Amino acid sequence: MRLILISGLSGSGKSIALRALEDSGYYCVDNLPATMLHEAMSLYADYGYEQIAISVDTRSSPSLGALPEEVDKLRQQGVDVRLLFLEAKSETLVKRFSETRRRHPLSGSGSTVEECIRLEQELLASIQEMGIRIDTSELSANALKSWIKELVEADSSRLTIIFESFGFKHGVPLDADYVFDVRCLPNPYYDPALRPLTGRDQAIVDFFLQQPQVAEMTEDIRHLVAKWLPEFSRENRSYLTVAIGCTGGQHRSVYITEQLARAFAAEQVLLRHRQLFREA
Structure with missing residues (x-):
């Protein structure tokens, strides 16, 4: 089985990345707690799914600390696990939230968008280096989809x-x-x-x-x-x-x-x- 984990900052294009993988034949799940990865992959194996893409981010932040251990367990069981970490410059993220008029997922406490972005960067710092980082600051949706497809098609056994x-x-x-x-x-x-x-x-x-x-x-x-x-x-x-x-x-x-x-x-x-x- 192959598992593509999508993580990163809110507004960096994680939904676009998931759609690109869905178009490539992956079974996609948005916002799954990291502690449920092992159970979910066992279930998908029973149903015959071989290519899975799951988004794991700060919307389920209490479970993020378990992600490295869960990934290690899956790899020991022979699952080809890759993590794509999407990010963008802070000013770009602020502009995107302003243009779409969306609330930041961490804005429940009344913080500004800039404060939410800084907090999210801190929460995700421990998993940022686990996979390939993709800076989407200057990328269109079509360019990001193209890059995602190229990355997942590459042979994971080679640099x-x-x-x-x-x-x-x-x-x-x-x-x-x-x-x-x-x-x-x-x-x-x-x-x-x-x-x-x-x-x-x-x-x-x-x-x-x-x-x-x-x-x-x-x-x-x-x-x-x-x-x-x-x-x-x-x-x-x-x-x-x-x-x-x-x-x-x-x-x-x-x-x-x-x-x-x-x-x-x-x-x-x-x-x-x-x-x-x-x-x-």
């Missing part, structure tokens, strides 16, 4: 390297393990003919191939990741997210991210362009 481009003017991704700043490299933005293009277009590729420092920067990043990748594997890490940032996330970071994904083609690689997804 997955996620190469992600982004723009610093939109903020650094919360889910990055490594962040590399490539804003020091030549920028095709200042050429009016190249400005509307992206790092995936051949004209931009040709531009960067003429810049020796771009190849040197790319090789330096490749060498560092390759050197330390075995250590991450030995630590039983499931995912490693390498974020490459330029000013707008359109040219330099996209090109270098594409080059790195090709360089590590022998590994299990996922490729993401945060700002290109956002514009789309």
Whole structure:
């Protein structure tokens, strides 16, 4: 059996993630107390379900402390358990609650939305590092669905390297393990003919191939990741997210991210362009 646990901050897109998994054939359950996981999985096994997705979050906060132990028990029984932790920048969450006019699940005490977000971050801190973190601050619903489907389809027995481009003017991704700043490299933005293009277009590729420092920067990043990748594997890490940032996330970071994904083609690689997804 495979179990995908969805957790994270309220307003970060957990409902969207569950719907994406439901579309992929998972039997989905929203807001199940962690202490009921073992019992629920036994019941689903009796009914022949093989792919389950369950949301566990602060709506059942008294049971959250039991989650690590429950996950260990299920894994010892041979269940393929993965945890996806969704988060977003505080200002993004405040804006989403304002736009939807929803109450925060922790707002019963009369606290402000900002106070509720800080409290929820504290309550979830112990399980945040249990799985793969996904920063949804700049993601549309369709982009998040696409990312979720890619993650659950990856082979869980192998380390997955996620190469992600982004723009610093939109903020650094919360889910990055490594962040590399490539804003020091030549920028095709200042050429009016190249400005509307992206790092995936051949004209931009040709531009960067003429810049020796771009190849040197790319090789330096490749060498560092390759050197330390075995250590991450030995630590039983499931995912490693390498974020490459330029000013707008359109040219330099996209090109270098594409080059790195090709360089590590022998590994299990996922490729993401945060700002290109956002514009789309």
